[in-house]
Amino acid sequence: MSRSFLHRATLAVAVGAGLAIAAPAVASAHVGVTPDTLTADEATVLTFSFTHGCESSPTTALRIAMPDGLASVSPTADAAWDITVERGDDGLVDVVTYAAAAPVPTDLRGAVSMQVRPGEDAAGSLAFPVEQICETGSTAWVELAEAGEDPHDLDAPAPVVNLRAAAEETAAGHGADAEHAEPAASDGSAAGDPLALVLGSGGLVAGLAALVVAILAYRRRSA
Structure with missing residues (x-):
């Protein structure tokens, strides 16, 4: 089954009777998400926050539709919210609904979160249609x-x-590592180590001196 954005938007408003009927006039508010940038194939916790309800009505639930391109979705357990997960025929999460244990008043900020991991080939942007359901009416942020x-x-x-x-991130990281890496000496010792050079030279001198002393002693015994 195709998981197109149109399908997501349809799911996002399915609980209401439709935009024209279910959504009253939208107040100067919105549902925001942080962070606003993700890296493909990397798990990140997204937080969806909101203020106001549907005009003056307290919020009772958030129904968030998942876009194409997500490899995994794990809602965050929270005592303030009852969480329901709906999956598609492909086994991936289609919709996550957060039902408030107690309605969130219009003068308080509410927030829910989930961990998501975009697929390794994902790029561009991902939209998360949200239906904010209230005691009276609902607002579709789509x-x-x-x-x-x-x-x-x-x-x-x-x-x-x-x-x-x-x-992009991997290539940048490898480039930075290569730029700051120090060349290794062919014999396994640290390249250009002053202490190693001094100790090595001292050992050579001591060896030559011992050889000279041994030769002189041998000649005296033979005379």
Whole structure:
């Protein structure tokens, strides 16, 4: 089954009766996500935070749809939230719903988190459509900015994180290591070690002196 963004957006609003009916006028708020940048094939904890409810109604649940490109999703256990995970036919997590143990008032900040790992080939950006469900009504944060459009101009923007490919970070790390690495001596000792040079020279001199003394002693015995 295709896990397209359109499919995610549909799931994100499935609990409500639809945008026109379920979502009242959106207050000056949004659902944010931190951090806003992930590295492919690296596990990172994302935190989704919100303030306000649906106008003045307290928040009772967040329903977060997963985008394509995630290799794994692990919601964070939290006593303040009851967590439900829905999976697709491919076994991957499709939707995570966080139901509040107690409604979150409009004047308090609420937050939920999950650990995600983008696939090793993932790049670009990932959008997480969110439905904020309240005691009265709901708000669907599913809008995406077009090219050149400021996301802050949207009425209900979806949380978005940017991705960087794992190869970029790996290559940069290897380059830095190579730049700062010191060449190893061919005999296994540290290259250019002054103490090693002094000790080596002293041993050679002592050996030559012992040889001269032995030769002189032999000649005296033979005379």
